[in-house]
Amino acid sequence: MPGAIHAEGLVKTFGDVRALDGVDLDVPEGTVLGLLGPNGAGKTTTVRVLTTLLRPDSGTATVAGVDVLKHPDAVRRSIGLSGQFAAVDEYLTGRENLQMVGRLYQLRAPAAKARAGDLLDRFGLADAADRPAKTYSGGMRRRLDLAAALVVSPPVMFMDEPTTGLDPRNRQALWEVIKELVAGGTTLLLTTQYLEEADHLAHDIAVVDQGRVIARGTSDQLKARTGGERVEVVVHDRDTIAAARAVLARYGPEGRGGDAVAVEDHTRRLTVPVTGGAKLLAEVIRDLDAIGAEIDDIGLRRPTLDDVFISLTGHAAAPGEGREEPGEGDGEGRPHRKEPAA
Amino acid sequence: MTTLIDTAPEVPAPRGGLARSVADSLVVTRRNLIRMTRIPEMVIFGLIQPVMFVILFSYVFGGSLNIGGTTDAAAYREFLMAGIFAQTVTFATAGAGAGIADDMSKGLVDRFRSLPMARGAVLTGRTLADLVQTTLTVVVLAVVGLLVGWRIHEGVPKALGAFALLLLLGYAFSWIGALIGLSVRTPEAATSGGLIWLFPVTFVSNAFVNPEQMASWIRPIAEWNPFSATVQACRELFGNPGVVQSDAWPMQHPVWASLLWSLLIIAVFRTLAVRKYRSATA
Numbered sequence: 001m002p003g004a005i006h007a008e009g010l011v012k013t014f015g016d017v018r019a020l021d022g023v024d025l026d027v028p029e030g031t032v033l034g035l036l037g038p039n040g041a042g043k044t045t046t047v048r049v050l051t052t053l054l055r056p057d058s059g060t061a062t063v064a065g066v067d068v069l070k071h072p073d074a075v076r077r078s079i080g081l082s083g084q085f086a087a088v089d090e091y092l093t094g095r096e097n098l099q100m101v102g103r104l105y106q107l108r109a110p111a112a113k114a115r116a117g118d119l120l121d122r123f124g125l126a127d128a129a130d131r132p133a134k135t136y137s138g139g140m141r142r143r144l145d146l147a148a149a150l151v152v153s154p155p156v157m158f159m160d161e162p163t164t165g166l167d168p169r170n171r172q173a174l175w176e177v178i179k180e181l182v183a184g185g186t187t188l189l190l191t192t193q194y195l196e197e198a199d200h201l202a203h204d205i206a207v208v209d210q211g212r213v214i215a216r217g218t219s220d221q222l223k224a225r226t227g228g229e230r231v232e233v234v235v236h237d238r239d240t241i242a243a244a245r246a247v248l249a250r251y252g253p254e255g256r257g258g259d260a261v262a263v264e265d266h267t268r269r270l271t272v273p274v275t276g277g278a279k280l281l282a283e284v285i286r287d288l289d290a291i292g293a294e295i296d297d298i299g300l301r302r303p304t305l306d307d308v309f310i311s312l313t314g315h316a317a318a319p320g321e322g323r324e325e326p327g328e329g330d331g332e333g334r335p336h337r338k339e340p341a342a
Numbered sequence: 343m344t345t346l347i348d349t350a351p352e353v354p355a356p357r358g359g360l361a362r363s364v365a366d367s368l369v370v371t372r373r374n375l376i377r378m379t380r381i382p383e384m385v386i387f388g389l390i391q392p393v394m395f396v397i398l399f400s401y402v403f404g405g406s407l408n409i410g411g412t413t414d415a416a417a418y419r420e421f422l423m424a425g426i427f428a429q430t431v432t433f434a435t436a437g438a439g440a441g442i443a444d445d446m447s448k449g450l451v452d453r454f455r456s457l458p459m460a461r462g463a464v465l466t467g468r469t470l471a472d473l474v475q476t477t478l479t480v481v482v483l484a485v486v487g488l489l490v491g492w493r494i495h496e497g498v499p500k501a502l503g504a505f506a507l508l509l510l511l512g513y514a515f516s517w518i519g520a521l522i523g524l525s526v527r528t529p530e531a532a533t534s535g536g537l538i539w540l541f542p543v544t545f546v547s548n549a550f551v552n553p554e555q556m557a558s559w560i561r562p563i564a565e566w567n568p569f570s571a572t573v574q575a576c577r578e579l580f581g582n583p584g585v586v587q588s589d590a591w592p593m594q595h596p597v598w599a600s601l602l603w604s605l606l607i608i609a610v611f612r613t614l615a616v617r618k619y620r621s622a623t624a
Contacts, residue, residue: 051456055621076458077353087449091380092373102351103369104459106362111351118349132380148453153350177346184347 002062004029004156004187005050010059012045012211019045020056021211027189027204029155032182034202035191036308042211043191044084047160050189051081064156064187077105080149084161084191088144090134094125097133101148112151119147123177139170146177157181157188163197175200195219195308207312215312223303225311229277230301231284233270236294241268244293248272251284268296353458363460370454370467374441375474388437389479392430393486399426399550400490407551409584416491421584423483423492424504424576425549428569430479431512432544434472435519436536441468442523443532451622462616469516476512480505495581504579507600511572514604517611524618548586549573565590568603575600 005027012020020042027033035043048054050061052072061068064078088097095116102112120129123143128136133144142162149157162178163171178201182188192198198205199219207215207222215222231251235244245261252260252272262271274280281300288295378385399422404415442465445451454464484505494501523532546564547553553564564570565588574596577585592599 048452053452053455073458076456079456081453081456083449083452087453089373089377089450090448091377096373096376100369100373101453101457104366104454104457104463106354106365106458107351108354115349115351122346150346150350152353153347154353180346186347 002065003027003031004065005033005061005063005189007046007050007061008059010046010049010056010061012049012054012056018211020049020059023059023208023211023213025189025206025213027187029187030182030185031203032178032188032190032201034198034205035189035208036193036195036198036205037191037208038193040210041208043208044160045211046208047081047158047189047191051079051158052076078154078156080152080154080157082146082149082157082159082162084164088133088141088148091132093130093132094120094136094144094147095129097144098147098151102151105152107152115151119150123147124173139166139173142166142170142174146174150181153181153184153186155186157186159188159190161191161193164193171197195303199223207308209312215308222308225308228303229274230271231274231280232297232299232301233284233288233295234297235268235270235288236296238265238268240291240293241265241270243291244270244288247287247291247293248284250287251276251280271301274300359460363463363466366460366463367466367470370463371470371474372467374468374471378471378475384437385475385478388433388475389482391433392426392479392483395429396422396426396483396486396490403550409552417583419491420493420582421577422550423487424573424580424582424584425544425547426487427480427483427508427576428511428549428573429540429544430483431476431508432515432540432569433537434476434512435515435522435540436533437475438468438472438516438519439523439526439532439536440529441472442520443526444529446524446622447528451619455619455622461620462612465517465520465612465615465619468520469513472516472519473509473513476516477509480508492582496579500579500581503597504576507572507575507579507597507604510604511569511600514607514611517608517615521611521615521618524615524622543567543569547573548584552584553586553588562590565593568600568607571596571599571603 003026005025007023007025010020010023011018023042023046025033025046035046037043045054049056050063050068052068052075055069063075066074066078068075089100092100098116098119099112102115103109107115120126123146125140125143125147128140133141136144146159146162149159159178163174166174178188178190190198190201203218204216205219205222206213215225231248233244233248235241241263245258245263248261248270249256249258249272251274260272263269278300281298285295285298400415400419404418404422407413407418409417409421445464451464519532519536522535526532526535546560547567547570548564549569553561553570556564565586571592574586574593577583578596586593588594
């Protein structure tokens with residue numbers, strides 16, 4: 001049985017640019033798919049097709065079992081969309097925005113009003129509820145946008161880079177909301193440029209590049225292909241490199257000894273793949289201290305989107321800052337509203 | 343913990359097409375009217391411009407133009423008002439265009455298009471809100487007109503008929519604006535794109551000079567201009583001087599011509615705009 005979101009062979013071209021070049025997706029009900037890729041990969045175009053905003057040149061898609069191309073209006077009754085840029089009316093108050101959206105989901109006025117109040121409370125916007133959204137901070141606007149997508153708690157949610165540009169505190173708060181939704185059974189398709197975010201929220205990850213899904217799997221599977229976490233140490237004294245290497249080898253993959261530790265002599269940098277996360281760092285520091293190796297710098301390096309991309313495609317994730325996604329603004333020329341690659 | 347979901351209201355079964363269209367259009371109209379109260383300077387600038395036109399035309403051109411056989415400045419002011427009324431209502435085009443273009447560029451059209459709402463409601467809500475603003479402007483303009491000496495001579499019912507034709511023309515032109523707003527990239531482009539072609543439309547007409555004084559090739563254009571029909575109808579219904587004597591059908595039957603032109607413009611441009619909206623930003 002196809003999932004809550006199912007797409008086959010989606011193709012969309014804008015002029016010479018193939019924004020989607022045969023995208024296949026399947027998201028089982030109640031799970032989260034993270035669509036991971038750099039600017040210009042086709043993430044937003046995919047979301048726009050699945051949310052009925054854009055007709056593909058070819059391919060088929062169903063959302064909540066309904067054909068997106070044949071019955072777009074029925075699809076709209078089952079979805080919520082939270083965009084990359086907060087699509088709220090900045091001259092309306094938070095409350096007015098949510099009531100309007102509720103009415104347009106065909107709720108009666110009292111139901112729309114009650115739901116707006118609940119959501120404003122839940123998203124910590126009660127105090128600002130009757131101020132125009134223009135006066136909101138970026139994080140508050142994003143929360144309002146997400147609340148607007150949740151007015152009817154649709155069974156299928158689409159979030160296009162929900163945390164791009166948010167500070168860590170707001171990002172964390174949004175993640176909590178997303179987890180709550182998923183715990184309640186919502187199916188979610190989430191696009192992101194951050195591997196960490198996909199790792200944190202998604203059951204499955206599809207890596208997209210140049211309009212195609214180039215890899216899919218759980219984050220562990222992807223990380224296995226990418227190389228996982230590494231501890232990087234810069235020692236102060238060149239003479240301690242050999243001893244430090246012996247220490248680090250104990251934390252590397254079993255049976256590989258010192259071979260697992262990459263050494264860059266001129267920068268006095270040693271790198272070793274590890275499993276075990278941040279708590280490992282304290283042990284490494286203690287052990288290096290015990291042998292008298294002074295440390296200039298130490299850190300746990302997680303695989304980044306770049307690492308994933310380099311291992312999957314051989315090229316970096318973000319080819320130059322400010323490259324824009326074809327169709328992200330739109331083919332007919334709405335101005336691009338992309339932020340630079342993170 | 344799942345308050346987000348447990349307390350969520352059910353999406354009601356879809357209502358019939360017309361009921362939903364009307365309800366959704368009114369929701370969007372209300373939203374646009376709330377916006378106007380939050381940006382009062384836009385409404386105020388919209389009022390100042392036509393008032394300025396009345397004063398400039400009355401006291402700069404008044405007395406230098408021959409109206410109905412007289413160069414009396416008072417006669418010109420009475421002649422002028424129908425033209426200014428009509429020009430003012432057609433400037434609603436720019437407001438509608440800028441509003442729609444703004445919604446597109448801010449991502450609001452995406453939000454609306456992802457909701458299970460009537461397809462034409464965003465545009466209808468925009469044009470209806472503009473109609474409210476146009477009505478307000480026409481009222482202010484009528485007061486200023488009365489102050490500079492404009493009068494109605496054929497009774498209140500006919501005058502109300504003239505105002506109805508004016509508002510219908512303004513509503514029709516705001517659909518042209520909606521189409522422009524969907525077709526350009528920025529609100530600024532929509533404003534200038536909404537105004538630039540209005541100048542020839544409003545000047546190649548009977549609004550400010552009598553077409554009988556125009557070159558023979560341009561005169562039929564002026565007489566068949568939809569805008570001229572409304573101006574002529576207003577002069578007849580207000581009983582103002584300067585009614586064009588011509589064999590052209592719209593000048594002979596200006597009320598019908600005005601009505602038909604406006605309905606035709608609505609039918610054509612509403613269809614085009616709603617079609618454009620359905621694939622907007624795509």
